[in-house]
Amino acid sequence: MNPVPWDADGAAPDERRIQTTVALGGDGADIAHARHMAADFLAHVRAEHGLPVSRRAVDVTQLVVSELVTNARKYAPGPALMDLRIAGGTVEVAVWDSDPVLPVARAADAGRVGQHGLEIVMAVCQGFTAQREPVGKSITARIALLDEPAGALAGRQPL
Structure with missing residues (x-):
């Protein structure tokens, strides 16, 4: 895996983004592979690009x-x-799939077993979007690379 820097919309070279994309074929190992790839990507960002990334x-x-x-x-x-x-x-983190139906967070229910994934994602991220694509949909979650000195999440207002 080699993240590829690219110029977004004609951005200056110092404004490049670092990114990588992986196709997930649908077998049982996809989830573990994607998790490992995400950790490797952030390790690469830290080691090769010198960007701070919190644990x-x-x-x-x-x-x-x-x-x-x-x-x-x-x-x-x-x-x-x-x-x-x-x-x-x-x-x-953006995940595309072939189903055009956008996900909907369910109302909190401590008695419900399962189906809490979207609630969890929305609770831990600084931003979340879901959009239909020409084929399927794309879900994007944004996660702060650093925590604030006081332990609060960067980019998130205290409650």
């Missing part, structure tokens, strides 16, 4: 990847794509 960012990114890829495997037939990219002070 929490790695853990949360792996959790988000696990939830989004699990949903793609569970609800959409066929392959999926996962894109990881650094944008400002965040890592963006």
Whole structure:
């Protein structure tokens, strides 16, 4: 895996994004493979590009990847794509699948077993979007690379 820097919309070279994309074929190993790839990507960002990445960012990114890829495997037939990219002070995790139905977070229910993935993702991320694509949909979650000195999440307002 070699993340590819690219110029976004004619951005200056110092504004390049770092990203990598993987096709997920639909077998049982996809979720674990995607989690490992996310951790490797963030290690590469830290080691090769000198960007600070907190341990929490790695853990949360792996959790988000696990939830989004699990949903793609569970609800959409066929392959999926996962894109990881650094944008400002965040890592963006985007998962595309072939099902055009957008996910909806369910009301909190402590008695419900399962189906809490989207609630979890939305609770730990700094941003979340779901959009229909010409084929299927794309779900993107943004996770802060660093925590604030006081322990709060970067980019998130205290409650």
